[in-house]
Amino acid sequence: MRGPNRRQMYAEQTRADLVTAARKLFVDNGFANTSVEAITGAAQVSKGTFYSHFPDKKAMFAGLYTELLQQVGALSDATCEAIRATGPDQPALTAVADLTHAFLRRTIDDPLHRELMAQAPSVLGEQYRHINDTVAQPPIERLLTALAERGELQPDVPVATVARLLLAGLCEGNQIIAAARNREEALTRTFHALTLLMSGVAADNISARG
Incomplete structure (x- = not known):
């Protein structure tokens, strides 16, 4: 049985990075004061990448x-x-x-x-x-x-x-x-x-x- 390919591993890691960034920002700044831009900036990915993983x-x-x-x-x-x-x-x-x-x-x-x-x-x-x-x-x-x-x-x-x-x-x-x-x-x-x-x-x- 094949394991995850490189693209899948990258996608999983990117999602994990976004979640890690959001956790910290939601704690530090609250949901209302945390923008998608702040999350993507902390995770060092684009907004498009964010929306490929989460609708909002x-x-x-x-x-x-x-x-x-x-x-x-x-x-x-x-x-x-x-x-x-x-x-x-x-x-x-x-x-x-x-x-x-x-x-x-x-x-x-x-x-x-x-x-x-x-x-x-x-x-x-x-x-x-x-x-x-x-x-x-x-x-x-x-x-x-x-x-x-x-x-x-x-x-x-x-x-x-x-x-x-x-x-x-x-x-x-x-x-x-x-x-x-x-x-x-x-x-x-x-x-x-x-x-x-x-x-x-x-x-x-x-x-x-x-």
């Missing part, structure tokens, strides 16, 4: 945001698999608290995560909800389903609705932390609030706190 910079942003949520989704699925491997005598709901904290922690530790999450609602509009619903929510539903199967959630919990509300809380939590003067304090408050919300759906003998 919004599509590039959407791709970066989708990739971010896919990474978080992979962490959620890994947590789900770990839960399924946990013995029945070991409560696993705290794994959701750990994942929640890790997501919120990225708001402080990862500038790209912070800025993409903060800018996505205004940049993407209705597409923001679509990406969240199709990329981010299903892994959360799978995680909650694994907990429900273990009896760690209330028996009448509507999993899809809780997943959507939890995702909304995580996204809003990013906004709160990103805008705070003291992000560490904001992280503590936001995490505490979300664990209290999760406690409401936990089975009576299970703690949602990590």
Whole structure:
């Protein structure tokens, strides 16, 4: 089987260079203040080359945001698999608290995560909800389903609705932390609030706190 030819390799590298340049510029300057010219200048390619890979910079942003949520989704699925491997005598709901904290922690530790999450609602509009619903929510539903199967959630919990509300809380939590003067304090408050919300759906003998 033939591997990629030189032209394909060049195209892939060019696309990667454009994405790398956009990541930095979206973080440093914001989406609105980043032009296609700035991206192509940083990547040292022509505007025509940009448009051969992306229809516009919004599509590039959407791709970066989708990739971010896919990474978080992979962490959620890994947590789900770990839960399924946990013995029945070991409560696993705290794994959701750990994942929640890790997501919120990225708001402080990862500038790209912070800025993409903060800018996505205004940049993407209705597409923001679509990406969240199709990329981010299903892994959360799978995680909650694994907990429900273990009896760690209330028996009448509507999993899809809780997943959507939890995702909304995580996204809003990013906004709160990103805008705070003291992000560490904001992280503590936001995490505490979300664990209290999760406690409401936990089975009576299970703690949602990590």
